[in-house]
Amino acid sequence: MAKGDNDWKSRLGVVYSTNPDFHYEEEAGAGEEETVEPSKQKLIVGIDRRNRGGKQVTLVSGFVGREDDLKELSRTLKTRIGVGGSASDGEILIQGDFRDRVVDLLRGMGYIKAKRGN
Numbered sequence: 337m338a339k340g341d342n343d344w345k346s347r348l349g350v351v352y353s354t355n356p357d358f359h360y361e362e363e364a365g366a367g368e369e370e371t372v373e374p375s376k377q378k379l380i381v382g383i384d385r386r387n388r389g390g391k392q393v394t395l396v397s398g399f400v401g402r403e404d405d406l407k408e409l410s411r412t413l414k415t416r417i418g419v420g421g422s423a424s425d426g427e428i429l430i431q432g433d434f435r436d437r438v439v440d441l442l443r444g445m446g447y448i449k450a451k452r453g454n
Contacts, residue, residue, distance in 0.1 A: 371401025374446035381438050382453030384429075393421070394435055396428040396442075396450075409445075416441055 377400065384395045396413070399406050403424075410423035413430060417437060421430040430438065435452050442450035 369401055371405040375448055377401075377447050377449060379442060379447055379450040380453040381435050381442070381450060383433055383435060391431075392433045394430040394433060394438055396430070396438060397426065397453075399426045399428070412445070413438060413441060 377398070379396055379398045382395050382397070384393050385391070399409070406426065406428065407423045410421060410428045410430075413428065414421050417430065417434055419431045419434070421428065423429070439450050439452050
């Protein structure tokens with residue numbers, strides 16, 4: 337039996353079948369959304385201080401799309417601003433308060449619906 341043949345974690349929500357001819361097949365592209373084009377993305381740029389020891393981070397939320405595209409956008413923003421940060425779960429964290437600068441950069445990159453939150 338090959339290593340990928342017994343990947344039980346991908347079948348956690350599947351009900352057991354007594355049919356001996358049944359073979360489980362995964363749906364193609366399950367869990368990954370297609371990335372919406374930049375002009376249709378509604379990004380909110382705000383500031384967050386919760387659970388960070390009083391430090392401020394700029395939080396870009398509302399991204400709809402694949403994790404790879406989110407990380408690429410995050411990398412571009414961090415490079416242009418010259419700071420650190422991270423990207424996960426549809427949100428980009430940028431260290432420091434750069435709300436206005438991030439909104440300007442996003443609009444310049446084609447995200448015309450990007451706006452400043454709080």
